[in-house]
Amino acid sequence: MATYDGLFDTLGLRDWCDSGGEAGPMSMEDLMAQTKGSEEAANGPVPFPSLDALNEACPAWPQSRDLTVGLEQGFLDIRDALTVVVDPVTQPLSWMLRGTLDVMTSTPWYVMIPILLLITWFVTRSWKIIGFVALGIGLLAFVDYYDYAMQTLAIIFVCAFICVLFGVPIGIAMSRSDKLQRVAIPVLDMLQTLPPFVYLIPLIFLFSVTEPKLYGIAVILYAIVPVVRLTDLGIRLVDKDVIEAADAFGMTRRQKLFGVQIPLALPNIMAGVNQTIMMSLAMVVIASMVSAPGLGILVLRGIRNLELGVGLIAGLGIVILAIILDRVTKASLARIDASQSSR
Amino acid sequence: MSDDNIKVSIRHLYKIFGEDPEGVLDRVKDGMTKDELMAETNHVLGLNDINVDMREGEITVIMGLSGSGKSTLIRHLNRLIEPTAGEVLVDGEDILSWSESRLRRLRREAMSMVFQKFALLPHRTVLENAGMALATEGYKRDDYEAEARKWLDRVGLQGQDDQYPHQLSGGMQQRVGIARALASNSDIMLMDEAFSALDPLIRTDMQDLLLELQAELKKTIVFITHDLDEALKLADHLVILKDGAVVQQGEPQKILMNPSDPYIEDFVADINRARVLRVRSVMESTPPEGDCFGDVDVNDTLESVIARAEGAVDRQFRVLDGDKPVGTLTMVDLMRALVPRESSAAAA
Numbered sequence: 164m165a166t167y168d169g170l171f172d173t174l175g176l177r178d179w180c181d182s183g184g185e186a187g188p189m190s191m192e193d194l195m196a197q198t199k200g201s202e203e204a205a206n207g208p209v210p211f212p213s214l215d216a217l218n219e220a221c222p223a224w225p226q227s228r229d230l231t232v233g234l235e236q237g238f239l240d241i242r243d244a245l246t247v248v249v250d251p252v253t254q255p256l257s258w259m260l261r262g263t264l265d266v267m268t269s270t271p272w273y274v275m276i277p278i279l280l281l282i283t284w285f286v287t288r289s290w291k292i293i294g295f296v297a298l299g300i301g302l303l304a305f306v307d308y309y310d311y312a313m314q315t316l317a318i319i320f321v322c323a324f325i326c327v328l329f330g331v332p333i334g335i336a337m338s339r340s341d342k343l344q345r346v347a348i349p350v351l352d353m354l355q356t357l358p359p360f361v362y363l364i365p366l367i368f369l370f371s372v373t374e375p376k377l378y379g380i381a382v383i384l385y386a387i388v389p390v391v392r393l394t395d396l397g398i399r400l401v402d403k404d405v406i407e408a409a410d411a412f413g414m415t416r417r418q419k420l421f422g423v424q425i426p427l428a429l430p431n432i433m434a435g436v437n438q439t440i441m442m443s444l445a446m447v448v449i450a451s452m453v454s455a456p457g458l459g460i461l462v463l464r465g466i467r468n469l470e471l472g473v474g475l476i477a478g479l480g481i482v483i484l485a486i487i488l489d490r491v492t493k494a495s496l497a498r499i500d501a502s503q504s505s506r
Numbered sequence: 507m508s509d510d511n512i513k514v515s516i517r518h519l520y521k522i523f524g525e526d527p528e529g530v531l532d533r534v535k536d537g538m539t540k541d542e543l544m545a546e547t548n549h550v551l552g553l554n555d556i557n558v559d560m561r562e563g564e565i566t567v568i569m570g571l572s573g574s575g576k577s578t579l580i581r582h583l584n585r586l587i588e589p590t591a592g593e594v595l596v597d598g599e600d601i602l603s604w605s606e607s608r609l610r611r612l613r614r615e616a617m618s619m620v621f622q623k624f625a626l627l628p629h630r631t632v633l634e635n636a637g638m639a640l641a642t643e644g645y646k647r648d649d650y651e652a653e654a655r656k657w658l659d660r661v662g663l664q665g666q667d668d669q670y671p672h673q674l675s676g677g678m679q680q681r682v683g684i685a686r687a688l689a690s691n692s693d694i695m696l697m698d699e700a701f702s703a704l705d706p707l708i709r710t711d712m713q714d715l716l717l718e719l720q721a722e723l724k725k726t727i728v729f730i731t732h733d734l735d736e737a738l739k740l741a742d743h744l745v746i747l748k749d750g751a752v753v754q755q756g757e758p759q760k761i762l763m764n765p766s767d768p769y770i771e772d773f774v775a776d777i778n779r780a781r782v783l784r785v786r787s788v789m790e791s792t793p794p795e796g797d798c799f800g801d802v803d804v805n806d807t808l809e810s811v812i813a814r815a816e817g818a819v820d821r822q823f824r825v826l827d828g829d830k831p832v833g834t835l836t837m838v839d840l841m842r843a844l845v846p847r848e849s850s851a852a853a854a
Binding site for chain 2 (some may be wrong): 224339402404405407408410411412415418423424426427
């Protein structure tokens with residue numbers, strides 16, 4: 164009776180189909196149709212050869228549910244082997260996150276804030292920005308979110324640092340090999356467009372929820388993309404004439420990379436670092452669903468318990484944090500640009 | 507032409523751009539033209555059987571219009587571009603067989619380059635740019651500073667050490683480019699349209715600077731240009747390229763007096779011959795008969811002789827090479843030489 168009966172018959176697969184014997188568990192659709200009483204629902208049978216439609220004609224054929232179940236089963240099967248490898252490799256991330264969280268929250272505010280302002284001074288050399296940062300932190304402290312903000316900052320510092328640590332070398336490698344670039348770009352595209360929640364699902368299976376690396380990896384995977392992309396782009400955009408001059412004067416590849424390409428690509432690389440920091444901030448909020456501490460927890464509380472005020476104020480706190488991070492990195496970017504302006 | 511002082515020599519050099527240069531090389535050797543090659547095989551003929559000898563201490567100018575392959579040719583001399591076939595001999599050795607590290611040594615120590623768009627490092631100061639060759643060889647700043655400063659002073663850039671290139675004008679940037687090339691203390695200097703991006707007055711200044719430096723340093727210079735006036739001013743040996751092939755080469759005066767080809771006749775038709783031609787190209791090498799109006803040197807330009815003769819055409823001069831009389835120059839011959847030969851153009 165099903166649409167594709169004829170197909171399996173002409174292919175001579177009828178025996179194989181029927182040997183599949185017992186029909187799989189009933190799908191939700193079937194159940195609905197049954198309760199409604201009529202076999203053909205309003206839409207009629209889908210003419211498109213979908214897994215479910217084929218299964219109807221041939222019970223041995225897998226249903227679409229089997230695909231997702233199979234994927235899950237497959238993942239669970241390799242999980243143990245995967246954990247043996249991945250767990251120790253990523254363990255330092257847990258230590259770093261724990262340590263930084265610990266330091267930044269247990270250091271008293273009258274030490275922590277001056278240190279943050281000092282860092283700001285080092286990278287921007289601008290009193291205006293320092294005043295702005297002080298004001299922002301003051302505001303966060305004023306609504307008693309100082310501790311939460313420090314937790315969020317700690318996670319961002321660690322994750323952004325690791326993104327730069329791995330992202331810049333990957334970007335450099337991509338700029339030197341067209342083949343690697345062709346392979347890496349689709350991967351980067353996927354990392355960037357995959358909905359952030361999706362990162363969390365396999366990670367929950369892999370690591371225990373008490374491990375900070377669970378959200379650390381999610382944040383890093385999501386935020387590493389811009390720094391890789393812009394490093395690659397920046398090095399490829401370095402003036403061909405200057406590279407030719409470097410070759411003509413007999414520079415080695417290493418001299419060219421560290422003496423010419425990286426310094427000239429630095430504005431672009433810094434723009435990538437800025438984007439990476441902003442994206443890790445976005446992800447750290449989502450990662451609070453898997454126990455990442457910080458302002459995200461409050462946002463989550465706002466959603467879960469419908470505490471409108473808590474959610475909104477925490478949201479605004481994140482905005483303040485975002486503006487601070489953005490202004491500081493942009494100002495340091497501008498400083499690099501000005502001190503070696505190429506045009 | 508004696509071989510003993512030939513510094514750089516190019517032998518049967520071919521460069522074909524495309525998917526399979528080797529595969530179509532034979533067809534080019536059999537005489538296929540650039541247009542035919544493009545139409546039939548979709549390959550671009552960059553250089554076609556180039557043979558040039560560049561002598562030590564001379565300025566060899568390679569001239570041609572854009573697309574003639576002159577920039578491609580100069581990049582073969584330090585192997586920034588690899589040829590499809592042929593030889594490039596430096597001091598008698600074929601550099602195409604050299605390993606990467608030996609080639610690097612050649613680029614660092616024996617051959618420097620000056621670029622059309624200057625190509626200075628924008629993030630380094632003028633002094634660091636001038637010392638780039640030495641820094642590349644591994645000298646620390648303290649060690650190369652004196653040398654770099656010496657050459658910056660020599661090209662007229664005193665007291666600009668700590669400026670960045672973008673703070674300088676085009677002419678000054680190219681002076682840094684020249685100082686950078688000189689500071690490497692290489693015997694050979696490659697100059698790729700080095701003055702083409704500069705405005706005319708500065709360009710004249712830079713040409714004078716180059717001639718002045720050359721009189722003192724006697725480097726082997728390969729100079730690329732598309733400007734005939736510049737070529738004639740600088741060249742000891744002039745090579746004219748067209749569509750990747752040498753049309754004519756030789757002493758500029760000879761090319762001017764005896765263009766071998768309508769293409770070159772067109773080229774030389776517009777220049778001021780009185781200023782470029784010299785007495786030696788026009789004189790008769792017989793001793794003067796009758797009265798001489800005065801003495802002129804073999805290397806005087808015709809312009810200066812006309813000035814000496816006060817415009818009169820019935821005079822003759824005794825020509826001296828140093829103190830030795832070597833011939834006669836009549837004003838009639840001089841006037842005739844000022845008219846470009848257009849036999850083939852008229853015949854066509």
